[in-house]
Structures are given as structure tokens and as C-alpha cells.
Amino acid sequence: MSVARALWTTGPGRVELREEFLPVIGNADVEVRTEFSAVSRGTEALVLAGAVPQSQHDTMRAPFQAGEFPYPVKYGHLSVGTVTQAGPRVQDMVGRRVFCLHPHQDRYVVPASSVLAVPAAVPAGRAVLAGMLEAAVNGVWDAGLGIGDRVSVVGAGVLGLLVATLAARTPGTDVEAVDVRADRSRTAAALGFQLVAPDDARRERDVVLHTSGTGAGLTTGLGLLGDEGLLAELSWYGDRSVEVGLGEGFHSRRLTVRASQVGRVPPARAPRWTTRRRLALALDLLADERFDALLDGETPFEQAADVLSQIAAPGADALCHRFRY
Structure with missing residues (x-):
């Protein structure tokens, strides 16, 4: 079995890297090797502080979250990487750069339907802004x-x-x-x-x-x-x-x-716009290099457990901090 490393929040202000086994790739699954993930500072600060209300535990659950609020929990939703393996139904995905609403983790297996191809005009380091x-x-x-x-x-x-x-x-x-x-x-x-x-x-x-x-x-x-x-x-x-x-x-x-809440498309657009179409639009918009002005910090993933609590601390001034894999 393949082993991956993931970032877990284990208590108030406490973060650690944990190893976990990857599941077997299914017929329509892909394995992604992460290049960058980004910290969604506002939300992840609340998760780090254990401040997600119990009534919102289900609503605020990230698509590929593991564990339960408040702790321990594997959380995050801004990941970009390359498909390294794929099931027989989606072999054409191998080699593609993709965005996924996945926690901070160096490799992961997800359904191919849960990733979106990053346009060629959008660098991996900027694509993390899509969410x-x-x-x-x-x-x-x-x-x-x-x-x-x-x-x-x-x-x-x-x-x-x-x-x-x-x-x-x-x-x-x-x-x-x-x-x-x-x-x-x-x-x-x-x-x-x-x-x-x-x-x-x-x-x-x-x-x-x-x-x-x-x-x-x-x-x-x-x-x-x-x-x-x-x-x-x-x-x-x-x-x-x-x-x-x-x-x-x-x-x-x-x-x-x-x-306004990103989990729900406004009623006037909901008959025509899915969340997947909306995310694809965001990725297309990121072809503009001016968005690089928001990328103001980068840390090797091996150091993520040491710096996440600093990035997400009250009063911290980071904009979009990325983990590089």
C-alpha cells in the first residue's frame, strides 16, 4: 500500500503531519501528486481554534475532510497537483494538472469527477486561488x-x-x-x-x-x-x-x-450553474497574472505543521500562503 502524509489539526493551535495509507484506485479514480496547497486563512483559523459551531459541523465539512470537528480533523480545500495514476475508465487523465477541494496532503486518491483540469495558461502556484x-x-x-x-x-x-x-x-x-x-x-x-x-x-x-x-x-x-x-x-x-x-x-x-455562502449558487443562476461550472469559471479567470499579487508566502510542506498556527493566528497579515510539495 502507498503511504501519504497529511496535515491534521489535533487541538487548539496544535498541528501535526500524519502518515496514512492511500486507498486502492477505483475504475474512475485518480491519484494526484500535490504541487501546491494554500491556506484559506479565515476558515482555517476557525478550525484551528475549534470555533466551528456544533450546529454547522455538517455544513462546514470540507469535501474530503477526515475526522470530525473540533479535533482531530484533516481540513483544507485548495490543492493543485498532477494526476500520476488513474483507473481504467479515466486513463486519459494521467499527466494532467488538476485542482481539487482537498486538504493539505502530498498524495491522494479521489474520484476523477471531483477534480478539474487547470487551464494551460494558469500556473500551478496561482491555481490554488481557484476556491x-x-x-x-x-x-x-x-x-x-x-x-x-x-x-x-x-x-x-x-x-x-x-x-x-x-x-x-x-x-x-x-x-x-x-x-x-x-x-x-x-x-x-x-x-x-x-x-x-x-x-x-x-x-x-x-x-x-x-x-x-x-x-x-x-x-x-x-x-x-x-x-x-x-x-x-x-x-x-x-x-x-x-x-x-x-x-x-x-x-x-x-x-x-x-x-452569501459559497456552498449555494444564487437561486437565479442555480437552474443553469452547477458548482463545478462555477469553479471552472474561477480557474479560467486566473489566467490573469495580476492575481500573483495575492501570493505572499510559501513554505515547504515538511514545515507546514510548524507554520500553520502562525499563518492563521489572530492579527497575522498573510494573504495567500502556500505549501510547496
Whole structure:
């Protein structure tokens, strides 16, 4: 039997590499040798802290997760690698570079239907962004963003910067990213929009997308909207309660807050869009080399257990940190 190494979270802030046997390849399975995986910092920080609420254990389960929340658990969903072996029904997959929603692991066996070919124009190291760009696409859809809209994105983490990038490519839009971290300004500029501090943000916005993961950010976003404006909430707070200001003009201005969650395609598109089609779109969009501005750290997989808790710690400033295999 072949042996693989995988990253497991075993307790609050505790991570270790474990060996496990790979299953026998089935008729329609592929074996993938990983090249890169990336840390989805917001979600993995909650997993590392044991902060996934019990009521959401099934909802937040990753496609190829092993173990159960809170611990021990093998978690992650941003993996790119090459198919090295395949079952008889999918032999044509051998040699292809693929993306998979798989935890951090150096080799794995999955159904061929669960991987997507990475376009030739997209390097492996950039393709790890596909899962987060897919969430950004879904958020823009949920926000109903249109041509010429005045758009603010509150929160300049990876998700917020991806959302703002998509919004800025919509014809006629006026897009601002809003964050207290001025050091993200250069990254925002490389992606095609401006980052401003909350006090400098423009008001009377048509659409706000919130990704900061804080009640303060959510309150800021509501304050930027014009009458009848809509805020799409992309943050997930785990087991935390947040305080948000719904006083003053929230009701008189008839503001709307709409939840966005990547696990569900918006109703208006669901009859035509599967999650697989949406992920394929994200991979195609990554042909743009400007997305490399989000890739700001890399560690050999052998050191992943030592650095994951640092990357996911509160206040850490990593954007997209990758493990190299």
C-alpha cells in the first residue's frame, strides 16, 4: 500500500503531519501528486481554534475532510497537483494538472469527477486561488452588482481583494476597497483599484460587500450605503457573536443585508450553474497574472505543521500562503 502524509489539526493551535495509507484506485479514480496547497486563512483559523459551531459541523465539512470537528480533523480545500495514476475508465487523465477541494496532503486518491483540469495558461502556484475566487464570484452574484455601480468592499484580505478585482472589471463601476491596513494599498493598486481607510471611504454606495469578519467592518459597510442600498455579507464568524449598528438610518434608508455562502449558487443562476461550472469559471479567470499579487508566502510542506498556527493566528497579515510539495 502507498503511504501519504497529511496535515491534521489535533487541538487548539496544535498541528501535526500524519502518515496514512492511500486507498486502492477505483475504475474512475485518480491519484494526484500535490504541487501546491494554500491556506484559506479565515476558515482555517476557525478550525484551528475549534470555533466551528456544533450546529454547522455538517455544513462546514470540507469535501474530503477526515475526522470530525473540533479535533482531530484533516481540513483544507485548495490543492493543485498532477494526476500520476488513474483507473481504467479515466486513463486519459494521467499527466494532467488538476485542482481539487482537498486538504493539505502530498498524495491522494479521489474520484476523477471531483477534480478539474487547470487551464494551460494558469500556473500551478496561482491555481490554488481557484476556491477563493469561486467564493468571490458567488459573492458578486449575490450582491447583484451591475454596470456603473458605486461599489465598496470592506475588508482587504484575500477574499475582499478578489471581490474588488471582479467588481472593478465590471464596466463603469467605481470601486473602493476599505480597510484599516494601509500596507495593502500596493496590492490593491496592482489589482486595479484603490484602498482607503474607513474614515476616507466614499458614501452613498449602491453596493457594499463585507469580508472583514468583524462587527466594526459590518457597521462601517452599512454606513457607506445610499438609500435602498444592499450589503452582501461574505464573512463567516464561526461561533462568535458580533455587534452591529442597526440604529440611526438603517430602517429609514431601507437598507438590505444579504448573506452569501459559497456552498449555494444564487437561486437565479442555480437552474443553469452547477458548482463545478462555477469553479471552472474561477480557474479560467486566473489566467490573469495580476492575481500573483495575492501570493505572499510559501513554505515547504515538511514545515507546514510548524507554520500553520502562525499563518492563521489572530492579527497575522498573510494573504495567500502556500505549501510547496
